[in-house]
Amino acid sequence: MQDAQDIIDTAHEMADAARRAILPLFRSAALATDNKRPTDFDPVTEADRAAEKAMREVLARRRPEDAVFGEEYGHREGSSGLTWILDPIDGTRAFICGAPSWGVLIGLSDGQGIRYGLIDQPYIGERFEGGLGLSRLTGPDGEHPLAVRRDVALEQATLMTTFPEIGTPAEAEAFRRVAEKVRLTRYGLDCYAYALLAMGQVDLVIEAGLQAYDIAGPLAVIEAAGGIVSDWQGGSAAQGGQIVAAASELLHRQALDLLND
CATH class of the missing domain: 3.30.540.10 (Fructose-1,6-Bisphosphatase, subunit A, domain 1)
Structure with a gap:
């Protein structure tokens, strides 16, 4: 620009x-x-x-x-x-x-x-x-x-979300499928979780029910740091909804597979 x-x-x-x-x-x-x-x-x-x-x-x-x-x-x-x-x-x-x-x-x-x-x-x-x-x-x-953390396997990853009761019952069950595979899951940090991902402190953030204003700023920060942000189907996250932010292409793909299992 x-x-x-x-x-x-x-x-x-x-x-x-x-x-x-x-x-x-x-x-x-x-x-x-x-x-x-x-x-x-x-x-x-x-x-x-x-x-x-x-x-x-x-x-x-x-x-x-x-x-x-x-x-x-x-x-x-x-x-x-x-x-x-x-x-x-x-x-x-x-x-x-x-x-x-x-x-x-x-x-x-x-x-x-x-x-x-x-x-x-x-x-x-x-x-x-x-x-x-x-x-x-x-x-x-x-x-x-800022730089995301690379080369972390799913079973060694740290996952964050804001609410333990994420989204609808079906969305919560999908989240649990990912949570069961990672080493550590933590809750409650709102937008600061996305900042931690961009810093290289955590590896995944998964949420649902977001609005465009909840994700626009974090999306740009994470992508500039080398991470990936999409919806749960791998499409654009810019309008909010179901969000997956990942530090690597491999973690992103693995999270999508589990969410859509």
Whole structure:
């Protein structure tokens, strides 16, 4: 993209703005929380809304021609062919519990695919970035390249997902087929699990029921680090749904085979 540097600078300015909006409210006893679904607990907080507003303000000033799709405030049309996909707090349940496993997700689509993304964890101060020639982690101990872990056999792999009761009963059973084959399965890290995969700390992330804003940023980060992200049939993951993220082609293929057994 001809304006790659402006895209990168804009994404970082958005992430910085989201940090400023969120951090004063994290672990705050006065945090206001609403429930989006009366039949289930799907929380949204004032921090979610404030962070997305802050990011949209940056875009309106710097790149008004781009479209925006955010979890809290929906679509804004654009004329450039580019769409920013925003999740102001991925892991709101963790956020309201005070656990620092949530993150700010930013992805950029050109209509053909996700070209760039960020996973930002403001409390820890870690920012994972991928696409447009970049693959890096910036954090308290400086800047480091991102790279997935290679040559790990399925029986030695570490698998992560957010909820033990993943998806529908059929999806949960499919997940268990993979979990029974790996060395270690861990739960509950939301978007931070994808960051760990890009760092080379874990080998597989499998989830279901995701939205486009849940996966756009992580998808770009993992692919830039050398990993693979698809749906459970091996197709595009850009629209969410059933997600498999793997550190290698072999693990990806083995996971797909077990999920579709």
